[in-house]
Amino acid sequence: MPNINRENNSVEYKRELADSFERSVVAFLNTTGGHIYVGINDDGSAYGIKETDKVQRQISDRILNNIKPNAIGLFNVIAEELDGKDILHVVVSGGPEKPYYLKKIGMTPNGCFVRVGSSVHGMSEKMILESFAARAKLSLARIPAPRQDLTFSQLRIYYEENKKPLNSLFARNLELLTPDGRYNYNAYLLADENGVSMKVARYKGTDKYDLIENEEFGYCCIIKALKAVLMRLKVANITRAEITPMERIEKPLVDPVALREAVINSVVHNDYTREVPPLFEIFSDRMEITNYGGLVEGLSREDFFNCCSMPRNRELMRVFHDLDLVEQLGSGMRRILRSYDEQSFSFTDHFMRTSFFFEGNTRLGDRINDRISDRINDRINTSFKLTSTEQQVLLEIKRNPFITVSLLVKEIGFSEPTINRALQTLREKLLIKRVGARKNGHWEILQKDY
Structure with a gap:
């Protein structure tokens, strides 16, 4: 339940x-998503609904039957309680196949809507045409699988474990077929055998120069590979003990x-679509977790950090939701931001990287300036009090001594003047120096403890 008592651009009562x-759902699908609460008055007070299960089914049926393109995997309907009364919370994601429209009216200004503030407005013909033109890009649902002799025994097992057995029409129901009836790339990713492999690499230090392990998990159902990656990282995420004058504190890295x-x-x-899998x-x-694709088109950094959801792969999201790997749309980011701040994320045009520094739940600036475990031999000299921006610049230079200012701007997300100030400070503190010309030179780390 949102911590507000009025409607806004992402909440409607x-x-x-x-x-x-349906108009409200379409408007959220055509923007960056939002929340519709049924059973709440305009002032935010509880009104309640009767026959919750019946209304819950009606909502799902109306979204699936009255809105085009298919919105399956882009919404959740959750039963909640407010002031002792039953309400329904409809979580709607921003859709990847805009413009969405009312099926009975069609793709016209009377059938297409967007969210503007707390109101729903019809889309102009220009907006509709621009949205439709952007939709023409390839999606996994339209890309035929590289091979068509696919089997899905592992996927069936996962669905049976969740008491949702698949029937003979599962490929159609899960939208694993192209428009001409062939298996699509989503099916390929979920099949028992495929050519997709995810790597988990481990390094001795803080850069990529000394590789210790390089394990591959894949060539199988992507969910099976995912579970293997999660298990491998769980093993690596050891629990350390810190003895204080008052107590012994244990927490994972x-x-x-x-x-x-x-x-x-x-x-x-x-x-x-470029056959580039995530890297761990x-x-x-x-x-660090790196995945290809950057931010989904139409989703800004502000939207991303406000936990607006716009799935890149709607069909995969639906399967992950079926198998309880994801809950509400956007809930994963909310859980991450409880422990880590925005500076844990960096974006380029084609990649997104998430960096979790050791020290458990502390914020990035505290994590970097506090003492890192002796076990990993990465001592920070407390005589240098660096800002989080300076620490990030220093880390990027460690990764790539030939990194440029423009690339630092893209990697870290701050303006060029901010990056230049950080570089100047690091130079003044004799932590780095520039070797060679501006274009062809490189950075050198002067304090090896960093």
Whole structure:
């Protein structure tokens, strides 16, 4: 339940399931998603609904039958309680196949809607045409699988374990077929055998120069591979003990809930159209998760950190939800941000990287400036009090001594003046120096403890 008492650009209250319900869903699908609460008055007070199960089914049926393109996998309907009364919480994601529209009216200004503030407005013809043109890009649902002799015994087992056995029409029901009836790339990823493999690499230090292990998990159902990756990272996420004058504190290197959510997000939101799988890396001071695709088109950094959900792979999201690997849309990011701040994420045009520095649940600045475990031999000299920006710049230089200012801007997400100030400070503190020309030179770390 949102911590507000009025509607806004991402929250709408409905006293009952009215005729305008589909309009509101379409508006959220055509923007970055939102929340519709049925059984709440406009002022945010509880009105309640009767026959919750019946209304819950009606909501799902109306969304699936009255809205085009198919919105399956883009919404959840959750029974909740407010002030002792039953309500329904409809979580709607921003859709990847805009524009969405009312089926009975069609793709017209009377059938397409967007969210503007707390209101629903019809889309102009120009907006509709621009959205439709952007939709023409390839999606996994339209890409035929590289091979068609696919089997799905492992997927069947997972569904049976969740008491949702698959019938003979599962490929159609899960949208694993192209429009001409062939298995699509989603089916390929979920099949018993495929050519997709995810790597878990472990390094001795804080950079990629000394590789210790390089394990592959894949060539099988992507969910099976995911579970293997989660298990491998769980083993690496050891629990350390810290003795204080008052107590013994035990905590893992990385918050396990945040780690699990980040791994799952990287797999379900990865862009597989270029056949680049997610990568998982373990350093002496952090774990990093890199997935291809950057931010989903139409989703800004602000939207991302506000936990707006816009699945890149709607069909995979639906399967992950069926198997309880994800809960509400956008809930994974909320769990991550409970333990780590925005500076744990970096974006380029084509990649997104999540960096979890060791020290459990502390924020990035505290994590970097506090003492890192002697076990990983990465001592920080407390005489240098660096800001989190300076620490991130220093870390990127460690990764790539030839990194440029423009690339630092892309990797870290701060402006060029901010990066230049950080570089100047690091130079003044004699932590780095520039060797060679601006274009062809490189950075050198002067303090080896960093």
